[in-house]
Amino acid sequence: MLKTLGRETKGFRLVSVLTPIFMIAEVIMEMIIPKLMASIIDNGVTPGNMQVIYTVGAQMVVAALFGLLFGILGAVAGSHAATGFARNLRRGMFRNIQTFSFANIDKYSTAGLVTRMTTDVTNIQNAYQMLLRMSVRAPASMIVALIMSYTINRRLANIYLIAVILLGCALAFIMSRATKYFGEAFRKYDDLNESVQENVSAIRVVKAYVREKFEGEKFRKASENVRNLLMRAELILAWNAPLMQLTVYSCILLISWIGAQLIVSSGATTFTTGDLMSMLSYCMNILMSLMMLSTVFVMITMSAASAKRVAEVLDEQSDLTNGENPVMEVRDGSVKFDHVSFAYKKDGEKALEDIDLDIKSGETIGIIGGTGSAKSSLVQLLPRLYDVTEGSVTIGGVDVRRYDLDTLRNNVAMVLQKNELFSGTIAENLRWGNPDATDAEIEDACKQACADEFVERFPDKYQTHIEQGGNNVSGGQKQRLCIARALLKKPRILILDDSTSAVDTATDAKIRHSFAEKIPGTTVFIIAQRISSVENADKVLVLDNGRVSGFDTPANLLKTNAIYQDVYNSQTKGSGDFDEKGGEA
Structure with missing residues (x-):
């Protein structure tokens, strides 16, 4: 899956690499500021040295400006990479869908494909942007802040380390529980889109039969299913914020309490007020980084199901492809079905069985038969919308599977x-x-x-x-x-x-x-369906449950074929509808 999606980053790989670099540079600038702040307090504010305050203050401004610059560059590069990635995913899916045979298309609903190209790609786009920015910035910020904390005071820094481990375990548990519900919810989006599509495309029928309330109820149930699943996931994720706040405030209290004791007991020699201020700043950096990581995990959780669905379409290969050295010219319109059988699914019931026909170029062939007699299935084998299960179909003396697909269909x-x-x-x-x-x-x-x-x-x-x-x-x-x-x-x-x-x-x-x-x-x-449409044909093919019942001139069939006789009599004598004996496949 990752390899499939990774191919679609083509054209946006440079900005995808630059984004995390800018994020790391921004983190470094942010981590310098608390250290400079400690220097201002200890060497400038406490002794009243204005020169130190001006000098170090200017350094803080420069660090802040560079941090701002790197942050803007990271945001721009990340947005460019994510939107380009989403464009490539939609374009890749659309192009691949165009190559699908009817058998491939039958695997997916229209609503499902629309959901994949809209909601699912949007989820992946958001997750990709978060991965490029937050998933780099948050760990980098946390690691650098922990290192800086240990350079100030090992005992206080251990509080952060313990908090990170406990909170990380809690977040992992929350994410594992929420993943299942997000996956189910996105699958339900297909039903929701299908309900809307069906209603809009058939709106004239809906109004003609006054079924607005019925359709409204169908949509309500579909949307309610999505809401319930997302609600379950969100209720689990709701524990994220209070756990985060509990950890943050607990760390602040412990750092403040223990830090104050260290300042008083050492007389501000081994641990100063500036050091305490730096530790509190690093505390917020570390815990805010954890909060960012939790947000990244949420996005990854939401997009994991979407990524699988999109990769499924991108990986789908048409079962109709050109062979080696395909024939590029169709000589004439002669057609031969050589003991052809066809089933829509492997090991499924055969729609056509043992069809054996020889048709000359330029002939007009009428085809009639009852509902489900596979008339449409038969002709769809000619342009290779489907491939035969057994036997062969030839056009111009060449098996259709040997032709270049574009040449054949043209x-x-x-x-x-x-x-x-x-x-x-x-x-x-x-x-x-x-x-x-x-x-x-x-x-x-x-x-x-x-x-x-x-x-x-x-x-x-x-x-x-x-x-x-x-x-x-x-x-x-x-x-x-x-x-x-x-x-x-x-x-x-x-x-x-x-x-x-x-x-x-x-x-x-x-x-x-x-x-x-x-x-x-x-x-x-x-x-x-009308006998009048085929009565002047050179020959008429009568199909019955996927088998040839008759193949002859209309005049001969009228004498020898019972199905043709029934259809002819029912229509010429005005004694009923054609579909009494069989309608269109």
Whole structure:
């Protein structure tokens, strides 16, 4: 974990080293001041020598100014190092997430990833800054103060040593008890963020069903769980302050009492008033250093769980990688499934079993089947969103695992069931398919997807702003824009995963007709609920519980396949919903 996080300090290692150096320099300046103060009292104030007071006083001012300078430099360098470290952590996680396969992403919830990039990184940032500054300053201050105390009076210095040992044991006990609760609390943040995310993204449904109170109660329970765990941890940490104060005041009383006796008994010869003042100053330095260390321990305790969660994301390796000498060109859109089986988890139930298909380049393949028949799972194997468990999938005569991932995915355009648009203009969204696309190419893609019909009606046309998630366009409009975006890739294979479900039948027919005319060499896979969407396909694949029930022309399937017959009859005779026999996977 430490090695993983340490890699992300790159670019900020110099300031990370300079920060503790400045802190040590500040401590040295602070430790000089009590010694100079003793000299003023013993050699200046007591004998009434103003020259000593001026000289030593000037030295104290210089030491204080240098201490201030080193303190400022340490604070600036520490802040620069900590914020840079946090930036690198967020950037590193984000970049690594982009490489994840769907199988990797399935391990984490969206809310969990958001928590890691916000709350967890903030905890690590605060802890890192404390480590660079306080974890160096506090021990250095305590050690130097103890050494200086022993140079003044060994007997009184032993009081500090005993206090440090007792207080250190007490703090270690407190920290060990609080760690468990902080770890649990940060895991509960995922549930809290998930509740907020789910509520905001589905706010229209919440209001439509008048479920505000129910959602409010869910959030209350999630926030209450976090509060209870943090409260338990804070109640344990609350013992920190009174123990610290008890130790500080006890030491001050003992030093004052024993020191006064030494001054009186020795006639201020072996132990002077200035020495007592110095010992009291060192007392405060030592015990304040312990208080700083306790704060550092609290931050480390809070950030330990966060550090593990962040390192987990940074260490996660995509299970889909390029092999040696990857193929950089897709010859054509021919597809072959060679006895393919697939399961989402190792040793889990197979979603697909023994799929054996041979599809020629340029063919249009319709795919139908009941709910859970793994239609989406099948097509997700083509761009290697998942890898097969058994068998092989080849495109253009080459196993997809041998292709360069970018090359493969640039030649396999996929319009998923859940269409996503991003905030920006229509043109910017479409250029996700091809960043170098010209305005003419964009307009042509929209014509093929029948999106030009509504885009031209917008006052700003292709410069019309799309809100996040495409909330200011209808479902059908969103689907057509996503199809146009896919067409801009000019792919060898085009996959429409129930991508015209929100489009009327006439527009659906226009889109399919446009494909036949404009992209005859592209292999098209159409997952659909409507028979009309696949009845003109070259072949239709019927899936049943992850197995091939039929793969033939629509006309032949209508004669030989019971599932296809049932779907056809239910829709053409108007006798029910498709999902009575099976909906979309």
